[in-house]
Amino acid sequence: MTFRLRIFLLVLIVAGTAIGATAWLTLSLTSREVSRLSAARDRHQAEIAGAVRRFGVTNGRWNGIDTVVAALSERTGLHIRVETEGSTLTDSDVLRGQPVGLMQRLATPVDPEPALDAHTQQEVSAITLTARAEAVDLSTEERKRRAVRHLAGPVPARPALPADLFAALPRDSGLAGPEAKAYYQLVQYRAGLAAVRCAADKHAIRLPALALEGSPYLSAEQRAAAPDCVRSAQEKVLRDTEWLDEWWQQFAQCRIDPMTVFDQCLAPAFSEAVGSTGAVPVRIYFGAGRDQDLAGLGRPALIGAAGLLVVAALGTAWIARRISRPVRAITGASLQLAAGRLDVRVPTSGKDELAFLSASFNAMAEAVQRSEERQRRLVADVAHELRTPLSNLRGYLEGLADGVIEPTPELFASLHEETLLQRRILDDLQVLALAENGDLAYNSEPLDLSELAESAVTAHRAVAANAGLHLLIDAPVPVEVRADPDRLRQVLGNLLSNAIRYTDAGGQVEVKVSRDELTAILTVRDTGVGMTPEEVSRVFDRFWRADPARHRATGGSGLGLTISRRIAEDHGGTITASSSPGLGTTFTVRLPAEMR
Structure with a gap:
C-alpha cells in the first residue's frame, strides 16, 4: 500500500467519522429543537397572537410593533416574524442584529379587528x-316569498348619530336593533383611532393607542386629556357621510333574512368595515430562539467526539512520524553531502513515495559522486596527456641547449609535430567544454546527408588507400536533414579516422546513409579489431582509447568521440556503438529527418 493511499484512507476515515458525527449531532439538535419549538409554540402561541392582535386593534396600524415583538421574543425565547401580504413587518432576529434563523412553514393568522360587544352578540343570537x-313551520315557498318581500322593501334610512359618539346610547336614540348598534360601534372605533392619533401628535397622551378593546374604546382619562382631539375626530367622522352611508347599507341589509343576521351577514360585514379603517391582517411565524438547547445529548455525543479526536490525533501523529523520520534522514545526509562526504546514503524501505524520495536522493548522491570522480579522472587524464609530450619536449630542448643532441631538420619537424598535437588536445578540450556548457555555436541549414557522406569519404579515400583499406559508401538516395554541415563533417571525420586507424590492412570500412519515417541514419562500419562490451561502454569517455596501453602512437586526443556524441545530441539525435572482438565495430548516428 502506497503512502499516498494510506494518507487518503486515513483522511477518509477521519472525514467520514467527522461527517457522520456532524450529521448525527445536527439531526439530534434539529429533532430536539423541533420538539422544543413545537412545545414552546403551543405554550406561547395564544399569548403572542393575542398580544399582536391587541396591538393591531388598539393602534389601528402596525407602527411600533417592533417593540412588542422584541419583548415577546425575549420573554418566550422564540424567533418571531410578523408578515403582511407580501412583506415582512418585523423579525425578532433582525431586531437583535443576528443572522435570521429558519422558521416553521405553518403560520398563525391574526385579524386585528375589534369584536362586537357582548350585548349586541346576545341580541343577534336571540x-x-x-x-x-x-321558520320551522314555514314552507320553502313561504320563506322565499318573505325573502323577496324584504329585498323589495326599502332599506331603512341611516339613523342619526349622537353628537357625543363616546356617550352611552340612549334608548330613544333611534339606533334600535343589533345592526344599528354594530354600526354605532364601528363609528366609535374609527373616531377613537382618529382621536388618539391626534392626541399623540400633540403629546397629550403617550401612545397612539386605544385604552379599551371594546366600545366606547376611549377611556375617560384619554377623553379628558385631549378634548379638542376627541371633538375634532367626531366631527371628521360625522362629516364623512359617504362612508357612513356605505356601511349602514351593508348592516341594514342583514335584516332581510333574520336567520342569517349573525352567522352569515352582520359579523362578516362588521369585520370588513373595521378592516377598512384599522390595521390589515397579518401572519405570525415561529422559529427557534437564540439559545440552542445542547443539554441532554448525553454520553453518545461525548463518546463520539472523544473517539473522533483520538482517531484524528493518532492518525496525525502517525503521519507526522512517518514523514518526519525519512525527511530528517534526508536532511542530515544532504548536509553531509554538501560538506564533502560523497559516499553518504540514506536507508530505503517500502515502496511508497517516501521510499522513492530516499531512493532519488541516493541516486542523486551517486550521480554527484560519479561526476566528482569523472572530474578527478579528467584532471588526471589531462595531466597525463600533457605530461609525457611536455617531458619529451623539455628533454630535447635541454639536450639541444647542452649540445648533447645534434640539431637536425628531422628533429625540429618532430618537435613541431608534437607541439601541434598538444595544441589539438587543447582545442578539443575547449570545444568539449563549450559543447557541455551549451555554448557551442551551430549554423543549421537544410543539407543532404548522402552528399555530405560522399564528400567525407572522398576526403579520406587517400588515407584509407595508404593503409591498405577499402573505403566504400552506400548512399543511393538523398536524405534531407537540418544541421550544421561543418559539425557533421567533424563527427563523420572522427568516425572515419577511428575506423581507418583500428582496421588492419586488407580490411574494409563502409559508410551507409538511409532513413525511416522520422529519422536519418548514418552508419560507419569497419572490419577492425573490435571491442569488448566493457570497452564499448567506455568508448565515449574522455581520453579513453581502445589501446589498453594508451600509447600515443595510436594517434588522436581521446576526445573525438566525446565531442561527436555531444554534437549529435545538440542536433536532437543520438550516436551509438556496437562491436565484437575481432569482427569490427559499427557506429550509428541518428538525426531527425526533414519531412518528405
Missing part, C-alpha cells in the same frame, strides 16, 4: 334563534 324557530 333574534336568529327566534327567526329559526318561526
